[in-house]
Amino acid sequence: MSANKELIENLFKANRRSVARSISIVENDNSDSSALLKKIHSNIGQAYRIGITGPPGAGKSTITNQLTKHYRKLNKKVGIIAVDPTSPFTGGALLGDRIRMNEIGIDEGVFIRSMATRGSLGGLSKKAIDASDVLDAAGFDLIILETVGVGQSELDIAQAADTTIVVLVPESGDSVQAMKAGLMEIADFFVLNKSDRPGSEQAIASLQTILMMKDHDEKTWMPKIIKTIASENKGILEIAGEIERHKTFMNENNFFIQKRESQTKIRIKEIVESKIRKQIWSESGEKFLNSSLEKVVLGDLSPYYIAEEIILDFINRNN
Ligand SMILES: Nc1nc2c(ncn2[C@@H]2O[C@H](COP(=O)(O)OP(=O)(O)O)[C@@H](O)[C@H]2O)c(=O)[nH]1
Ligand SMILES: [Mg+2]
Incomplete structure (x- = not known):
């Protein structure tokens, strides 16, 4: 179930099934949930x-x-x-x-x-x-x-x-x-x-x-x-x-706005970190990590070297 127009219209009307469905979408925490939350934010x-x-x-x-x-x-x-x-x-x-x-x-x-x-x-x-x-x-x-x-x-x-x-x-x-x-x-x-x-x-x-x-x-x-x-x-x-x-x-x-702003700051940081974490451990990141473990354990490569390689790969994939 994606964040389609009908769902959102019904959500705004407080239709119970649409509320329940929308919460299920945000619980799944994927691209559908981001889309839904973006669309409802002005409301x-x-x-x-x-x-x-x-x-x-x-x-x-x-x-x-x-x-x-x-x-x-x-x-x-x-x-x-x-x-x-x-x-x-x-x-x-x-x-x-x-x-x-x-x-x-x-x-x-x-x-x-x-x-x-x-x-x-x-x-x-x-x-x-x-x-x-x-x-x-x-x-x-x-x-x-x-x-x-x-x-x-x-x-x-x-x-x-x-x-x-x-x-x-x-x-x-x-x-x-x-x-x-x-x-x-x-x-x-x-x-x-x-x-x-x-x-x-x-x-x-x-x-x-x-x-x-x-x-x-x-x-x-x-x-x-x-x-x-x-x-x-x-x-x-x-x-x-x-x-x-x-x-x-x-x-x-005026503390109300200040409080919501500082909560928002933490929230956005968490969203950024969660999105990056998910992307970094996509298939290729996980594969590279698994293939490096033996070399690290045997002393051939430092875990820091592997970590930097993974970050570089992530940046390159997103360029
Ligand atoms: N004696 C007494 N029992 C209470 C009071 N408020 C709640 N309870 C009982 O304490 C138990 C736990 O309550 P509950 O609201 O489920 O606690 P929760 O785990 O914090 O949500 C239930 O059996 C309630 O009926 C109270 O003011 N006095
Ligand atoms: Mg309870």
């Missing part, structure tokens, strides 16, 4: 992108679900991309997500898509950003990106979102882990979910202590901590309010 930029990350089981899907219901009441259309690097087999469709699908998935104003990584995290943020562009072009007002906070993925989400929310739970050690994982740097605010559980006040206090150590003045954004019980729909309005407050702050200070 994007209206959607607000919310990233939700945190450890498995923290309540990210429950929050996404409740937040979506809130936005639907305001007649906003919501696109959801659930990125789950931990479930390569289910395609991210875990039990909780299936329940969510039943509740809000049949609503015409909601579109849910799960993405799994199949081993590579780096390419995932790229695909999630591309898929967000598709949803943006289809006229979704809000895009929620839910990613499990393991390894690098939670840091990638800040690259895709306008507002990044880090969800934690009262269990001890979470805030220390948050520090380690660099979550403090990416959180525009924190949600302490499951605050019906013991230890929530203590968890907030220790998180607060860590936050206070950061430099801040009236011009910089100070991440807050919002207490929620998502399963009981408690604190969801406060989350929506804080998203709005962050959005306003970013707009008023």
